[in-house]
Amino acid sequence: MKFTEFGFDERLMEGIDAAGYEDATPVQEQVIPHILSGKDIIASAQTGTGKTAAFLLPLIHKIITDVEQGNTISALVIVPTRELAIQIAQHLEGFSYFASISSIAIYGGGDGNAFIQEKKAVSMGADIVVCTPGKMMSHIKMGYVKLQGLKYLVLDEADRMLDMGFFDDIMFVIKHLPPKRQNLLFSATMPHKIRELARKILHQPIEVNIAISKPPEKIIQLAYIVYDTQKIPLVTHLLKNSQFNNTLIFCSSKQSVKQLTRDLKRAGFNADEIHSDLEQDKREDVLSQFRSGRLTILIATDILSRGIDIDNIELVINFDVPHDGEDYVHRIGRTARAMADGTAITLVSTAEQRKFSAIEKLLGEPVPKGQVPEALGPVPEYTSTSSANQQGAKRKFFPKNRSQRH
């Protein structure tokens, strides 16, 4: 669906054009018409689906076409973190560049100046306020926040807010809002406590599900929690000690593809690389070698994660944690195609733990953790709440057979 089909105000369309958006994403296509018609929404959509524009665009449209605008806050967008508040405020600024709309982001950690600006905005009324729950609660407690004309409430990443212990703060803020308002709740996951929250604050909501695809069950998944410097030694160890023939390794950057390929070649493996720095001919050549089995280890950037159909990949290694759940599913879906079984291993560095735990959440269960050989030294703790059977996973997936060709 094109953005021109929503009936948005011209001034907003200019902002959408400037952002370079033409076609709506699935979540946008599904929620924008309902928001425009005044319905409450509960949507399960993760970051990366275009959920921010899905609520910002119809809100901006409604606010700029509303003749009754007063000196009050019209829309409150509550988010878990200052980073997200800043990001949403930046999107907002871009979309509303050609429309006259006032907005402010309110989050903790600012200096005295920021506080004075925030106070001014919330007491005079800004059209859209993006805030973290605790900071908004502090302003409300001081009595000057103009909320009597509020019409729209958005809770973004609601599951994360509850995980961070913001339930009471959110409810405090909501108690100070006019009861007649439109409510939009976005959450990556829909655990019971989100349903409870929705029951408390939404009115006959429309439910929208942008479910991520699940990996095929026949893929055996495994993750190793390591320090960054342990990744290359661990990959080498895994390749030496496994029985897999065709292995595809994904890295997030061309640099790590090149480095890993160099190291594996040096260690004697039959490995080669594919990424966007290579000429098309070279890429085709590498791919056809891999398809035919002459090349047994292919190291790639994400250019291979979607769509390319190679039937006989037995092992996929995520050298870096993929960006999100959807990418994870696409990457590991390169193995176990057709009727074959496959194994997918992800190496998780300390800095990637949060990203990986978010992926596990989306998958609905923890990925079993493998045990890193003692020779590689001590490993970090996995601080996510997920737990897994480490020993079992290792024995099951790395039998003694050392028939790896390289």
Ligand code: AMP
């Ligand atoms: P979000 O899920 O809101 O974090 O958005 C993810 C990314 O997709 C952001 O960089 C947006 O700017 C971009 N995006 C959102 N909607 C569209 C669209 N309809 N067309 C192109 N890019 C989009």
